[in-house]
Amino acid sequence: MPLQDHARLRMRRLAIRRVERGDLPDLLVVNGDDAVTRYLPYATWRSLADGEAWFERMAALQAAGGTAQYVIEHLELQRVIGSCLLFRHDEASARAELGYVLGRVHWGQGLMFEALSGFVAHAFGTLGLRRLEADVNPLNGASVRLLERLGFAREGLLRQRWVTKGEVCDSLIYGLLREEARP
Secondary structure, three states: OOOOOOOOEEOOOEEEEEOOHHHHHHHHHHHOOHHHHOOOOOOOOOOHHHHHHHHHHHHHHHHHOOOEEEEEEEOOOOEEEEEEEEEEEEOOOOEEEEEEEEOHHHOOOOHHHHHHHHHHHHHHOOOOOOEEEEEEOOOOHHHHHHHHHOOOEEEEEEEEEEEEOOEEEEEEEEEEEHHHOOO
């Protein structure tokens, strides 16, 4: 089944739901920070127009069924503080790639671990995925630690895999199987 999920997930401090156009101002704060997008394969947003272009790309990818883009809402603050997505969904193999980003002011508070713990459980449960994959720059130590804390296993290093922001980058490949997921 294509990724047509519209669930709203709730954790202790956070909620995860599908992205809406009205989320773009909050996402501009997140994606408009060079420190946040340092290791990501897209340019830092400079204006709401960048967000609009991203939203249109995401809408097209979601309509095709291979991508599902969500936002992470902070319940107490009542605003979007990050996002997560499933993409490169392979229905026949029941696998997808995981991506995520969190606003810098929220780093170091365990928020992304909380969000992804619930999101991974949803992907393996409701969405019926068998395998999740993540591709991370080895220099992004916080992301590496997060994936390992979630139970992802390092499966390989792809040398000089990407050119991002004019820099040649290696890539660590992580995988998590449904039966390995932590409750």
